[in-house]
Amino acid sequence: MSEQSSHQRIILIDGHAMAFRAFFALPPESFKNGQGQATNSVYGFARMVFNVIKNEQPTHIAVAFDLAGGTFRDRIYDQYKGGRDATPEEFKGQVELTQKMLDAFGITWYTVEDYEADDIVATLATTAEKAGVEPLLLTSDRDAIQLVTDRTTLLQPVKGVTELRRMDPSAVQEKYLVPPHLYPDLAALVGESADNLPGVPGVGPKTAAKWIGLYGDLDGILEHSEEIKGKAGQSLRDNLEAVRRNRQLNEAVRDLDLPGDLDTCRLGRGDLVAINSVFDELSFGPTIRRDIPTALLSESSQKEERVIVANPELPVIEPADGELNAVLGEHAAVGAVVQADGTWAEGQADLRALVLSSDTASIVLQPNELGGDDRAALERWLRNSVIPKRAFSTKLTGHLLSGADLQVRGWEFDLALAEFLCRPDQRPTDEAGLAMRHLQEDIAQAADSGAQQSLDLDGVDSQALVRRASAVRRMVPMLRAELEERGALGLLRDLELPLAVILREMESVGIAVDREKLDELDAEHERQQAQVAEEAFSHIGGEQINLGSPKQLQSVLFDRLNMPPTRKTKTGYSTDAESLNTLFAQTQHPFLEALLKHRDVTKLRQIIETLRKAVTPEGRIHTTFSQNAAATGRLASSAPNLQNIPARSEAGRQIRSAFRASDGFASLMTADYSQIEMRIMAHLSEDEGLISAFRSGEDLHSFVASQVFGVEADEVDTAMRSKTKAVSYGLAYGLSAFGLGRQLGIPQSEATALRDQYFERFGGVRDYLRESVEEARERGYTETILGRRRYLPDLTSDRRQARDNAERVALNSPIQGSAADIIKLAMLRVREGLEQADLRSRLLLQVHDELVLDVAEGEEEQVMQVVKDGMEGAYELSVPLDVSVGTGRTWLEAAH
DNA sequence: CAATTGACGTA
DNA sequence: CGTACGTCAATTGA
Numbered sequence: 059m060s061e062q063s064s065h066q067r068i069i070l071i072d073g074h075a076m077a078f079r080a081f082f083a084l085p086p087e088s089f090k091n092g093q094g095q096a097t098n099s100v101y102g103f104a105r106m107v108f109n110v111i112k113n114e115q116p117t118h119i120a121v122a123f124d125l126a127g128g129t130f131r132d133r134i135y136d137q138y139k140g141g142r143d144a145t146p147e148e149f150k151g152q153v154e155l156t157q158k159m160l161d162a163f164g165i166t167w168y169t170v171e172d173y174e175a176d177d178i179v180a181t182l183a184t185t186a187e188k189a190g191v192e193p194l195l196l197t198s199d200r201d202a203i204q205l206v207t208d209r210t211t212l213l214q215p216v217k218g219v220t221e222l223r224r225m226d227p228s229a230v231q232e233k234y235l236v237p238p239h240l241y242p243d244l245a246a247l248v249g250e251s252a253d254n255l256p257g258v259p260g261v262g263p264k265t266a267a268k269w270i271g272l273y274g275d276l277d278g279i280l281e282h283s284e285e286i287k288g289k290a291g292q293s294l295r296d297n298l299e300a301v302r303r304n305r306q307l308n309e310a311v312r313d314l315d316l317p318g319d320l321d322t323c324r325l326g327r328g329d330l331v332a333i334n335s336v337f338d339e340l341s342f343g344p345t346i347r348r349d350i351p352t353a354l355l356s357e358s359s360q361k362e363e364r365v366i367v368a369n370p371e372l373p374v375i376e377p378a379d380g381e382l383n384a385v386l387g388e389h390a391a392v393g394a395v396v397q398a399d400g401t402w403a404e405g406q407a408d409l410r411a412l413v414l415s416s417d418t419a420s421i422v423l424q425p426n427e428l429g430g431d432d433r434a435a436l437e438r439w440l441r442n443s444v445i446p447k448r449a450f451s452t453k454l455t456g457h458l459l460s461g462a463d464l465q466v467r468g469w470e471f472d473l474a475l476a477e478f479l480c481r482p483d484q485r486p487t488d489e490a491g492l493a494m495r496h497l498q499e500d501i502a503q504a505a506d507s508g509a510q511q512s513l514d515l516d517g518v519d520s521q522a523l524v525r526r527a528s529a530v531r532r533m534v535p536m537l538r539a540e541l542e543e544r545g546a547l548g549l550l551r552d553l554e555l556p557l558a559v560i561l562r563e564m565e566s567v568g569i570a571v572d573r574e575k576l577d578e579l580d581a582e583h584e585r586q587q588a589q590v591a592e593e594a595f596s597h598i599g600g601e602q603i604n605l606g607s608p609k610q611l612q613s614v615l616f617d618r619l620n621m622p623p624t625r626k627t628k629t630g631y632s633t634d635a636e637s638l639n640t641l642f643a644q645t646q647h648p649f650l651e652a653l654l655k656h657r658d659v660t661k662l663r664q665i666i667e668t669l670r671k672a673v674t675p676e677g678r679i680h681t682t683f684s685q686n687a688a689a690t691g692r693l694a695s696s697a698p699n700l701q702n703i704p705a706r707s708e709a710g711r712q713i714r715s716a717f718r719a720s721d722g723f724a725s726l727m728t729a730d731y732s733q734i735e736m737r738i739m740a741h742l743s744e745d746e747g748l749i750s751a752f753r754s755g756e757d758l759h760s761f762v763a764s765q766v767f768g769v770e771a772d773e774v775d776t777a778m779r780s781k782t783k784a785v786s787y788g789l790a791y792g793l794s795a796f797g798l799g800r801q802l803g804i805p806q807s808e809a810t811a812l813r814d815q816y817f818e819r820f821g822g823v824r825d826y827l828r829e830s831v832e833e834a835r836e837r838g839y840t841e842t843i844l845g846r847r848r849y850l851p852d853l854t855s856d857r858r859q860a861r862d863n864a865e866r867v868a869l870n871s872p873i874q875g876s877a878a879d880i881i882k883l884a885m886l887r888v889r890e891g892l893e894q895a896d897l898r899s900r901l902l903l904q905v906h907d908e909l910v911l912d913v914a915e916g917e918e919e920q921v922m923q924v925v926k927d928g929m930e931g932a933y934e935l936s937v938p939l940d941v942s943v944g945t946g947r948t949w950l951e952a953a954h
Numbered sequence: 955c956a957a958t959t960g961a962c963g964t965a
Numbered sequence: 966c967g968t969a970c971g972t973c974a975a976t977t978g979a
Contacts, residue, residue, distance in 0.1 A: 606974060608960060627960070629976085634961060661962060664973055688969055692965085699971045702964035710963080735965090791967035800966080862966085870968040874965090878969095906965040906969085 068118035068186045068323060069110055072175045072197030073167060076219055077103055077153050079198055083218035086148040091341040092851035096148035100155045104346050106196075106219040107163070111325070111353040114194055114213075118186075120323040121160055121167040122178035123153065130172050131307050138307060140254045155340065162336040163354055164327025170314050176201045180310035182323070183210050189320055196222070200250065201308055206230050206238035235267035243276035246304035247294075255304045260293045276305055328354035330536035331543065334480065341851065344484045352529065392449045392466075392527070409462040415527035422523060425462045437464060446470030450530050453558045453565075453685070460566065473530055475554045476537040478686030479546040482848050545845055553844065554685055557882050560889050560901065561683045561693075567720075568678035569700070569902045569910070572948070575716040576670050583663040590656040597649035605656050608633050614649075621645055662710055665703070669716070672698045678720075683904070690871050691846045691878040693904055701905045705953070717949035723899070724915040728952040729925045729943045730908035733758055734877045735790055738843075741935040742830070742872060745822025752937035759783040765819040766812075785816050789823065790873050792866030827869055834868040842875035843933065844883075880933045881907060887928035895920055910949065918945060 080102025089098035111119070131138045160167050168178045176199055183193040183205050193210045195202050203225070206212050212225040223229075230238045247266040249257025269286070273279045279286075280302075283295055294301070330351055337347055392414060414421045425436060439445060440459065448471040449455040459466055477484070541547045595602055598619070603610045611633045615621045622644060624637035631637070635654060642650040672679045679698065687694035695701040703717075704710025719726045731737075736758060740748040751761045756771065763774045763782035781802055788798050799809035817824040834840045835853040848871045852864035885904060888911075892899055898914035899921045909929070913921050922943050929941040944954035 604975085606961095607976085609976075629959075632960085657961085661973090665963070668972070684970095687971090690969060692969060694970055695964095696971060699964085702962090702971070704963060706964085788967060791969095793967045796966050798967085866967065867969095874969060877965090908965085 066117040066191040067114060067194060068120065068182070068191050068320070069114060069116045069194050069196060070179045070182050070186075071107075071110075071119070071121040072179055072195075072199055072202070073103075073121040073123040073156065074153065074175055075198045076106060076196060076215070077156055078149070079215055080106060080219045081146070081149050081152065086146075091339060092855055094856060095151055095155070097152065097155065097340045097342070099149060099152040100159060100340055101342060101346065102219050103156050104159060104342070104350060107165070108346070108349045108353045109220045110194075110196060110213070110222075116194065117325060118191060118320060118323040119165050119325050120182055121165060122175035122182070123157065123167060123169045124175045125169045125171055128172075129174050131174070135255075135303055135307060137254050139252075142254075159336050159340070162329060162332035163350070164329060165325075165354075166318070166323050168316055170316070173311060173314060175199075177311035177314055178316065180205055180312045181314040181316060184312040186320060191320060200241075200245065200252070201310055203230055203234065203238055203241040204308075204310060235263055236270055240270055240275055242305060242308045243270060243279075245308055246276060246301050247279075249304065250308065253307070255307060256300060257304065258290070258294050258297045258301060260290050265290055276301070325354065330533065331540045334540065338481075338849070338851070347481075347484065351533065392447050392455055409458040409464075411523060412459070413523045413527035415524065415531050420524040420527055425459075425464060440464050440466045443467035448472070448530060448534050450474055450526075452555065453562045456559065456562045457566065460562070469555055469559065471534050471538065472550070472555055472558060473533055473537060474686055475558065476541055476550055479549055479554070479846070480537070480540050480544060482686075482689040482691070482846075544847060546847065549844060549846055553879070553882055553886070556886055558685060560885055561685065564901050564903065565680055565682055567900055567902060567912075568674070568676075568680035570718050570720040570912075571669070571673050571677055571679050572716045572718050573670075573673055573677055576666055576673070579712060579716065580663065580666045580670060583659055583666060587656065587659045587663055590652055590659055594649055594652035594656055597647070597652060605653060606660065611653070615641070619645075619647065619649075621647070658707075658709070662704065662713070665710075665713060668698050669713070679717075681903070688878075689848055690875040691842060691882075692874065692906060693878070693882075695903075695905075700903055703949075711950060711953075714950035714953065715948045718947060720912050722914075723912040724918065725913045725945045725947060726902075726949055726952040727899075727911045727913045727918070727921060727925065727943060727945045728908055728949065728954070729911075729929060729941055730905075731877075731881065731929065732940045732942055734880065734907050734939070735873050736786055737935055737937050737939065738873050738876045738880075739786075739790055739823065739826075740937050741843075742876070743820075743822045743826030744936065745820050745826065747820045748823060749937055759786065762786060762816075762820075766816050781812060782816070785813060789813075789816075789827065790870060792869040830872060831865050831868045840868050840871045840875075842872050842879050844876070844879040846875050846879060848875065877907065880939070881909070881929070884929040884932035885909065887932055888925055891924035891928050892921070895924060897921060897924070910952070913945060 077099045081099035084098040084102050086096040086098045089096060089101050091097050107119075110116075157167055168182075169175075170178055176197070179195055179197060179202060183195060186193045187207070187209050193205075195205060195210065195212045196215075197212070198215050202212055206225055206227055208227055212230075213222040214225050215221065216223045225233070227238055230236075230241065234241055234244065236244050244263065244266045245257075247258050247261050247269070248263055249255050269279045270276070273282050279294075280298065283291070283298065285291075286294060328351070333350060333354070334347065337350075392412065409425060411422055411424050414423075423432075423436070425433070428436060440447070445468050447466060447468050449469070450472075451474045452469045452472040456466055456469075538547065541550060591605060594605060598614055601614075603614060605611070609629070612630045615633065616623065616631055621641050623631050624640060625632040625634075635657065638650050638654055641647070642654075669679065674680065679700065681695045681700040682697050684694040684696065687696075693701075704713055717726070736748070737752060739745075740752055747765060748762070751758055751765075754761060757779075759779045759782050760771060760774045763778045764771045766782050766785075767774070767778050769778075784798065784802055788801070793801075795806050795810040795813060798813065799806040802809065804812075830840070831853070834850060838851065838853070839847040839849045841847050848867070850864045850868055850871075852860045853868060855861045855864065881904065885901065888909065889901060892901075897917050897920060899917045900912050901909060902912055903910035909925065911921065911925065922945075926941050926943060930939045932939065942954055944952045946952035
């Protein structure tokens with residue numbers, strides 16, 4: 059690490075001045091925590107800290123605050139800093155929060171009774187200079203200008219708190235017309251309105267600077283005040299006392315007695331657990347959560363690390379080499395790099411470099427360039443399941459290594475998953491996305507900077523890779539501690555981590571697709587789309603509007619055809635399917651029918667098109683499963699999403715016939731849980747009625763309906779059944795009587811009655827729902843059967859809307875989340891069962907309550923057994939888990 | 955050109 | 966004014 063010298067640098071921040079600026083830089087109404095406390099200033103402060111650390115790479119940092127109550131300056135001049143506007147209501151409390159946040163950051167802050175923040179800054183700057191540490195002052199207070207020297211630089215905020223101007227002695231001279239040490243002299247003459255210090259009337263910076271030029275300094279001017287001619291001279295003589303007072307007040311105190319020494323201010327004492335808990339309290343979002351640790355735990359605050367670059371000629375992973383063996387053998391993190399955009403080019407991503415990082419050194423290597431012995435050593439190391447491996451994303455890293463024909467065993471920690479288990483509502487920790495963004499930045503950066511001081515690995519900055527890998531390594535213990543605190547370590551180790559391996563395989567295998575079938579479907583829908591569009595145009599006078607434009611539709615429907623207004627949206631009236639149906643019921647206008655049909659066909663065609671584009675040359679589609687996208691713990695599928703392939707409409711379902719068993723396999727198998735969420739509801743609520751409904755083995759909704767309506771099972775008609783079904787599922791979603799009524803097209807009063815009737819028979823459900831929300835409110839989180847938590851601070855919000863929403867989430871999360879837990883367990887069991895029985899059949903997809911598999915010739919019976927057992931026995935509820943299985947040539951045929 | 959919005963597919 | 970997602974096209978805004 060050649061560029062890093064032993065140069066030390068301290069950032070000194072005037073806390074009050076900057077907190078106040080931050081307050082005005084960001085709108086308080088957009089930054090509120092769960093208690094309604096404004097946090098905009100705190101947020102701005104955090105961003106400022108991040109920026110300044112990132113840009114200046116300091117080794118030390120400290121913040122100084124004023125104390126309430128006066129200082130010695132007030133005793134000298136009772137109008138000092140008078141006449142200021144009252145502190146804005148929303149600023150109150152934010153300084154204390156900022157201080158609390160700084161504690162979590164491990165940043166030392168000071169207050170000194172009777173003195174101002176500026177005096178603290180002056181003292182620290184003086185001390186630092188003496189110790190050979192370069193001070194950088196971050197304050198908007200002009201009193202700090204006097205502190206600038208050739209070793210001390212002032213960072214003056216220009217706009218907000220992140221846009222800073224560097225003020226060194228020559229910059230001060232240029233802007234203020236005097237050198238820094240004379241600025242207080244000038245300010246004494248000119249006055250300082252911020253401190254309510256009036257200067258000499260008629261004397262501005264130019265005159266003051268001229269005088270200083272003539273007489274050397276303020277003392278010289280005062281000595282020769284009688285000689286100064288003109289109006290300004292007289293004005294000076296009339297205000298000598300004020301000038302002397304100003305000068306006395308604006309002199310910074312440089313010799314305060316502060317606790318600790320410079321080392322107290324050293325950067326790198328942050329505590330991730332504390333940081334996150336304080337961010338929770340502040341309701342801060344994902345960006346700052348990601349940024350702050352990188353700054354506070356950055357390389358500059360750590361001891362230097364040796365970097366070993368392994369090239370073909372360097373035999374660095376030979377186990378005989380004691381030191382390097384230790385590097386690889388001990389707790390290493392693994393980092394990896396991919397070349398392009400991570401899409402499935404020929405089914406494989408392209409690994410360009412791999413970083414192995416330990417506490418003592420990092421090794422950068424290019425696995426594909428490695429010589430035979432080294433390559434073999436690397437393979438052995440990666441395959442050894444006893445050696446724990448960690449990565450930011452084990453799934454992504456696994457893909458990359460697999461692309462280089464390297465197999466990994468012994469994954470022990472995954473930062474992205476750990477982070478997700480701690481903060482499931484924090485959205486953008488999409489592992490691939492985040493890693494990719496970083497990598498692309500690296501690549502772009504490497505391309506930009508022609509001069510490379512670090513080794514260039516095909517345009518990838520090896521230093522950046524090392525920084526990332528060691529960041530991962532250092533973050534692991536912190537996240538682990540946090541997981542432990544939240545009781546989620548087992549969830550990571552026993553569920554998510556092994557699942558990541560399975561998902562990697564599923565993504566890598568992909569699912570076979572019948573391309574001709576897709577082409578066929580596409581052609582058919584294209585034809586239909588054109589036909590229906592013509593039909594639609596014919597009903598509005600032949601005008602060829604864009605049927606996909608809500609805006610154009612609005613003008614046709616509501617302006618030209620004068621149809622009654624529908625539900626309001628941000629941009630006008632809604633034209634969604636429900637609104638159009640309502641309009642059709644009112645107007646019988648044939649255009650609406652054609653439009654709805656056109657929507658249908660267009661949607662299907664889009665889906666088909668998306669799928670067609672996703673088919674690889676090998677005739678397969680590889681989705682990506684995210685383990686950290688859905689806050690309930692469900693998986694999400696993307697690029698393309700294979701969890702929303704049409705199933706409800708007949709036309710849509712045909713798309714499923716394009717998914718087929720792979721070559722060399724006999725059939726596709728689908729296996730799904732029936733009513734898993736209602737079963738979980740029965741389990742969690744311990745409602746006897748619901749439990750016996752499941753144990754009876756009869757149709758659930760009919761059984762429940764017969765209870766609710768008090769009729770025999772064979773007297774339940776379809777209307778009763780569907781109403782009951784709507785109530786059942788509505789309950790799990792926190793549905794209101796209003797919503798239920800709308801859904802069923804019955805008056806709200808009737809919906810209320812229906813729900814009451816339901817609760818009369820299933821009182822346990824009502825009690826459970828009520829109690830579970832209350833418990834969540836007290837604890838601050840909901841929990842699934844496996845202890846997966848979801849934190850819901852809004853349950854105690856005083857904003858109705860936010861609270862109601864959180865309550866619905868609290869009702870649903872344990873149910874949806876427990877279902878997700880169960881099918882994840884099932885996937886581990888199925889995968890294990892297939893391996894144990896030495897079967898070739900393989901998992902392909904998971905669709906929340908359904909698994910899809912490739913079944914090899916002759917394995918159908920065995921696979922069915924493994925899958926059924928694996929799923930049904932995944933978790934023991936107080937009701938049985940029922941799984942139905944189907945097989946067929948295509949996904950459509952396999953459905954049941 | 956990137957971000958947002960409306961609409962709609964799934965469980 | 967029912968939970969959880971991802972994707973598309975049109976639109977908006979920098």
